[in-house]
Amino acid sequence: MAEAVVQFANVSKRFRLGEPHDSLRDVLWSGLARLAGRRSQGHERSVFWALRDVDFVVPRGEALGIIGPNGAGKSTALKLLAGILRPDRGTISVHGRLAALIEVGAGFHGDLTGRENIFLNGTILGMSRPEIRDKLDAIVTFAGLERFLDTPVKRYSSGMYARLGFSIASHVDPDILLVDEVLSVGDAMFRLRCLERMHQLVRDGATLVFVTHCLEQMQSICRRAIVLEGGAVSFEGPARDAVGHYLQAMSRAYITRPPDLPPAAGGDDGDVDSLRLRFLDGAGEEVLWVRAREPLRAELTFRLKRPVDRLVIELNLRSSPDDQLLSLNSGRAGRFLAARAGTHTVELSLAGLPLRGGQYFWNVRLWDADQGTAAADTPFCYPLVVDDEGLATGALALEHEWSFGKRTSAAHEYAAPVAAAPRGGRPVAHPTTR
Amino acid sequence: MEATKAVRAVPITNGLSELIRYRHLLVSLAWRDVRVRYKQSLLGIAWAVLLPLSMMLIFTFVFTRAIDAAKVLDVNMPYALYAYTGLVPWTFFSMSLSGCVNSLVANRNLVTKVYFPREVFPLASIAGSAVDFAIAMTMLAVLAAYFHCFSDWSFRPRATLLFLPVVVLVQVVLTTGLGMLLAMANLFYRDVRQVLSAVVQLWMFVSAVVVPVPRDGSWLARIIAINPMVPLIDAYRDCVVHGRLPGPAGFFYTTVVALVLLVGGWSCFRRASYRFAECI
Numbered sequence: 001m002a003e004a005v006v007q008f009a010n011v012s013k014r015f016r017l018g019e020p021h022d023s024l025r026d027v028l029w030s031g032l033a034r035l036a037g038r039r040s041q042g043h044e045r046s047v048f049w050a051l052r053d054v055d056f057v058v059p060r061g062e063a064l065g066i067i068g069p070n071g072a073g074k075s076t077a078l079k080l081l082a083g084i085l086r087p088d089r090g091t092i093s094v095h096g097r098l099a100a101l102i103e104v105g106a107g108f109h110g111d112l113t114g115r116e117n118i119f120l121n122g123t124i125l126g127m128s129r130p131e132i133r134d135k136l137d138a139i140v141t142f143a144g145l146e147r148f149l150d151t152p153v154k155r156y157s158s159g160m161y162a163r164l165g166f167s168i169a170s171h172v173d174p175d176i177l178l179v180d181e182v183l184s185v186g187d188a189m190f191r192l193r194c195l196e197r198m199h200q201l202v203r204d205g206a207t208l209v210f211v212t213h214c215l216e217q218m219q220s221i222c223r224r225a226i227v228l229e230g231g232a233v234s235f236e237g238p239a240r241d242a243v244g245h246y247l248q249a250m251s252r253a254y255i256t257r258p259p260d261l262p263p264a265a266g267g268d269d270g271d272v273d274s275l276r277l278r279f280l281d282g283a284g285e286e287v288l289w290v291r292a293r294e295p296l297r298a299e300l301t302f303r304l305k306r307p308v309d310r311l312v313i314e315l316n317l318r319s320s321p322d323d324q325l326l327s328l329n330s331g332r333a334g335r336f337l338a339a340r341a342g343t344h345t346v347e348l349s350l351a352g353l354p355l356r357g358g359q360y361f362w363n364v365r366l367w368d369a370d371q372g373t374a375a376a377d378t379p380f381c382y383p384l385v386v387d388d389e390g391l392a393t394g395a396l397a398l399e400h401e402w403s404f405g406k407r408t409s410a411a412h413e414y415a416a417p418v419a420a421a422p423r424g425g426r427p428v429a430h431p432t433t434r
Numbered sequence: 435m436e437a438t439k440a441v442r443a444v445p446i447t448n449g450l451s452e453l454i455r456y457r458h459l460l461v462s463l464a465w466r467d468v469r470v471r472y473k474q475s476l477l478g479i480a481w482a483v484l485l486p487l488s489m490m491l492i493f494t495f496v497f498t499r500a501i502d503a504a505k506v507l508d509v510n511m512p513y514a515l516y517a518y519t520g521l522v523p524w525t526f527f528s529m530s531l532s533g534c535v536n537s538l539v540a541n542r543n544l545v546t547k548v549y550f551p552r553e554v555f556p557l558a559s560i561a562g563s564a565v566d567f568a569i570a571m572t573m574l575a576v577l578a579a580y581f582h583c584f585s586d587w588s589f590r591p592r593a594t595l596l597f598l599p600v601v602v603l604v605q606v607v608l609t610t611g612l613g614m615l616l617a618m619a620n621l622f623y624r625d626v627r628q629v630l631s632a633v634v635q636l637w638m639f640v641s642a643v644v645v646p647v648p649r650d651g652s653w654l655a656r657i658i659a660i661n662p663m664v665p666l667i668d669a670y671r672d673c674v675v676h677g678r679l680p681g682p683a684g685f686f687y688t689t690v691v692a693l694v695l696l697v698g699g700w701s702c703f704r705r706a707s708y709r710f711a712e713c714i
Contacts, residue, residue, distance in 0.1 A: 083549035086708035103547045111473045123462040124548055
């Protein structure tokens with residue numbers, strides 16, 4: 001294995017919860033109280049271990065992904081690496097010039113011009129002034145801000161601001177690059193550019209530590225990943241396996257919640273007073289984590305307060321608030337439930353959910369088809385984690401099949417090694433960007 | 435380059451080499467402070483001169499016109515010149531301290547998001563004020579020439595001017611030590627800034643800036659003798675106006691205090707700096 005440039009050895013970090021003393025007055029009061037022999041109240045702050053005995057090594061030239069649910073300690077790990085925080089136990093060693101992209105455009109000052117901010121932000125990221133002077137043209141061209149270079153950045157649009165920030169950061173030539181979720185800002189073009197630039201840095205031999213929620217990006221850049229769960233490393237290994245592990249970890253994090261947490265939506269005067277949505281695998285076991293290609297059943301149980309002659313059941317699926325993926329409506333399929341008052345159970349069968357691995361949310365709507373009103377409308381609160389088993393690097397994990405060698409129109413179209421690739425067996429081949 | 439970050443207190447020598455590595459950042463931040471201070475202002479950098487000059491005019495008016503205190507204020511030179519030679523280094527001192535005390539808190543997003551030696555923040559505040567100081571000092575020559583020509587007071591530049599950089603250096607050392615302590619203290623307790631602004635006001639009047647301090651061996655004089663700023667401000671007048679070296683005892687005392695503050699302040703600062711990002 002190549003020489004380790006980043007090493008975490010039994011690193012633990014704790015934070016104190018609650019608010020520390022904020023003014024001198026509080027300190028004097030609590031001091032006086034202690035003198036008077038009274039134990040100060042409310043200052044017994046509890047301790048929260050953000051990281052516990054975390055151990056990992058990044059060899060030179062490797063890209064390591066760090067994934068995990070919110071609050072698992074990912075950002076803390078990165079801040080420890082950057083030297084912003086210090087571990088309470090354990091040691092961290094870093095060999096080489098390190099640049100941390102924890103915030104794009106850190107230290108920008110609105111009153112300074114684009115050019116001045118390039119120098120300011122560049123030195124903050126560890127470049128020297130002559131170095132920045134050499135790269136100035138490249139930075140400006142990459143950001144596409146030639147005309148606005150001598151305008152104060154307070155007059156920039158937020159997109160221009162982000163472009164300039166990333167452009168500077170991507171021109172630092174670090175030995176070790178730490179990236180924390182910066183790709184989640186900006187428009188699609190900007191994110192693509194960032195990604196491409198990170199690929200290039202890795203190709204050029206930089207060591208990368210990448211913290212993200214975007215599993216697809218992580219997989220496309222990193223060969224290896226660790227999964228953090230509750231401040232500890234729960235998995236370390238190939239990025240693709242880490243994703244599967246992470247998805248399971250996420251479903252575990254959710255299964256502890258009562259799945260029928262939100263009762264009947266539709267308000268107090270709604271027609272439904274309890275509602276529950278469960279997912280069952282082929283064996284009829286309740287699951288919150290499914291494989292993309294395996295059949296799945298959704299079981300909906302609800303209690304109607306009044307009879308509805310023609311009830312329509314609708315299930316909707318989203319991955320984020322602005323991204324509806326699927327809407328299954330029984331009315332559109334020509335099925336209406338003649339429902340009396342009382343408890344009903346409805347089942348929906350799916351051959352699979354051919355989606356990219358990740359976390360998805362369902363909601364339930366019940367319609368009274370005759371009146372055209374909603375009998376119930378829940379928030380998108382029913383989580384389901386899908387594991388695509390490495391099938392999808394795009395949005396979908398579609399079942400598909402390749403056929404090679406059946407028809408030869410032009411010899412150069414099928415290069416020998418490809419034609420020789422085995423076919424059959426698993427019906428699925430997945431193109432990867434790796 | 436190698437960094438192992440489990441050691442609790444990193445010695446100052448390490449800090450120094452790290453600071454040298456980050457010198458470009460120091461320049462950038464100092465320059466940012468200066469640029470921002472005078473951006474979108476009509477007179478721009480001229481304020482560096484106008485501020486002490488207006489103070490000088492106010493004090494000159496108060497002490498020589500409003501109340502005739504010329505006899506009490508035995509200053510051996512035109513009062514305006516006395517006030518200006520006091521006010522320029524004092525403005526440097528007070529501006530540096532008020533910059534330092536805010537330097538960490540005002541750069542919260544950098545403290546929590548980027549790593550570099552935190553000493554850079556107070557040092558950049560001092561460096562930014564030093565620019566104003568240098569400009570205001572050149573005005574002193576104009577002022578001396580004016581009084582030389584238009585009053586019966588005569589002035590000849592002496593070789594002691596060469597000692598001036600030493601005096602400035604001692605002031606910078608003193609300010610750095612104090613500034614680091616203040617920046618750190620204000621990060622934990624925001625009261626420090628409020629207290630400082632009151633203290634600096636009072637401090638000016640016992641530092642021979644605009645009024646001479648009593649040196650007659652009275653109890654008040656003995657208390658004031660503790661103040662390291664008195665020999666420092668005196669030293670400026672000695673070198674520039676009187677053409678003599680500063681009194682050795684007083685100047686030596688100030689130098690020792692400055693060095694103690696620097697070493698003490700800096701090592702406290704380094705020891706606490708790993709908690710800055712959590713406590714800010």
